[in-house]
Amino acid sequence: MASAADVLGEVLADLRAESAEADRLVADLPAERWTAATPAAGWTVAHQIAHLAWTDEQALLSATDPAAFRRRVEEMAARPDAAATFIDDTAAEGARLPPAELLARWRTGRTALAEALAAVPATQPPGTRLPWFGTSMSAASMATARLMETWAHGTDVADALGAAREPTARLRHIVRIGVRARDFGYAAHGLRPPAEPFRVEVTGPGGEVWAHGPEDAAQRVTGSALDFCLLATQRVHRDDTALRAEGTEAERWLGIAQAFAGPPGTGRAAGGRPAGGRPVREGREGEA
Incomplete structure (x- = not known):
């Protein structure tokens, strides 16, 4: 270890x-x-x-x-x-x-x-x-x-300048902090976090799978690591990701997730960025 x-x-x-x-x-x-x-x-x-x-x-x-x-x-x-x-x-x-x-x-x-x-x-x-x-x-x-x-x-800077950035394996750190901040997202919205664990299983840019939580968890989130990181930092609206949620609580969490400290951000408007892609119009800022 x-x-x-x-x-x-x-x-x-x-x-x-x-x-x-x-x-x-x-x-x-x-x-x-x-x-x-x-x-x-x-x-x-x-x-x-x-x-x-x-x-x-x-x-x-x-x-x-x-x-x-x-x-x-x-x-x-x-x-x-x-x-x-x-x-x-x-x-x-x-x-x-x-x-x-x-x-x-x-x-x-x-x-x-x-x-x-x-x-x-x-x-x-x-x-x-x-x-x-x-x-x-x-x-x-x-x-x-x-x-x-x-x-x-x-x-945000890259988007403003029209610069392309390739996702890297460094996203694994953001996935981890996003998963660990699950309960904070609930608390920030005045909600009681669920007692049951979630399974988060996302795919990195090289095809590697980064998994957190028990394999048999009923509440599950799967998809690309990039989409998950964009959502957890409130750089994309939930509807503009290809993330999949199994379970009511998993779906609710994807609507309130935040990987940063502080009050809930305003997030970004729907239709601002296609899943895993470039923004198509201006949105709103989170607090990250």
Whole structure:
């Protein structure tokens, strides 16, 4: 069995690769293209990168000064409009920076975060959990969450620029976090999660099958890993996927799934993206 440090190292390597792929989308982008609208309503390419930079900075604070991070969460919670506007406000603030400065900020922050997370096994007691919005998590889970968000916002940027991105085996991390967040999706909608386990069996881009849950589970979800990841990050409407659900609860979950912390996002409108394909019209943003 792989050690916690080995698992963390694997996820961090994939996080770096995912970040580099998103970086290539904007590295040589003319300044005027940073204002291109993305499928997230009201968000430009600059908003997307600014959000990634800000969230990486919050994760870095959590990994290096948990007490200071908790104080920041308390300060945010004290704002009556925090849940509704804080994400938009911080993205808009970053988007006002010159593109070169914003890109440098994102690069510096994500590099520092990867180094901080890599150091956790050597500097923190075994089982250390890092505080986050809504829940705490291990260093490996934090890295997985950052990979998920980088992929989701990178997808928005690619869509805005008309750039094609091939799905990779890194999707397996997003599938895993999407499955593990099942109960959170129910709770975020004020629903009691079902006690019975689900079987999620999706096919990766190389034909590999990634399965979670007991084989004999009555509630089942099958289909492509790409569709599942797009749905769990709210980059596609349920009706625009080819995912198959067996069981009432499995179908209900696909309508509320979210792999990110925070309140339920508004998701994307139906008809915005064919199953596993490119978007065909603008939709709405989730909170990832």
